Amino acid sequence: MRFLRDIIDALAGFVQRNPLTVLIIVILALGAPALLKGIAAFILYFLLGIVVFTLVMGLWLRWRIAQARRRMMEERFDEQFRGGTPFGSADPFGGAARGGDAFGGRRARNPREGEVKIYVTSEAPEKRVAHGVGDYVDFEETKTDDKKR
Structure with missing residues (x-):
């Protein structure tokens, strides 16, 4: 009641x-009951469309989240077997098993702290435009008064 x-x-x-x-x-x-009936039908279909759109978007979002979760689990599974870390290791990130210290550091890979190595992967690409193409334009900066503008 x-x-x-x-x-x-x-x-x-x-x-x-x-x-x-x-x-x-x-x-x-x-x-004009027929006009009111048409307006009521429009409002009903509009609200029904919003409900259907919300349901479809909710299902699509759940599907996308499940797909991303599945992909992340596959990546984690691949990393665990390629990195040599068994499932039952105490360190979830595999830092100690891969040669690091107890806190997940990488001391075995970089024996000297602060050492920087630079590797050249490829030469700089050659110019695609011929050297004789284009002109050099010499310019000079001039000061202008902002009050005149």
């Missing part, structure tokens, strides 16, 4: 806040 009373109170509150809208709805209902 309280549920019905709450619905009636909400409708009465809507009528008090929007008297002009309610008056237009009543006039349409009495004068």
Whole structure:
């Protein structure tokens, strides 16, 4: 019974806040019921479209999350077997098993702290435009007054 009373109170509150809208709805209902039926059908289909769109987007989002989770699990599985770390190791990141210290450091790989190695992977690519193409333009900067602009 309280549920019905709450619905009636909400409708009465809507009528008090929007008297002009309610008056237009009543006039349409009495004068042109077919037009009111069309408006009601449009509103119903619009709301139904929003509900269907929300459901489809929710299902699509769940599918994308499941797909990403599956990909991450496959990557973790590949890393564990390629890195040589068994599933039951105490360190979840495999730092101690790969030659690091107890905190996951990499001391065995870099014996000297602060040592930097630079590897040249490839030469700089040659210019694609011939050297004789283009002109050098000499320019000179001049000061202008901002007040004149």
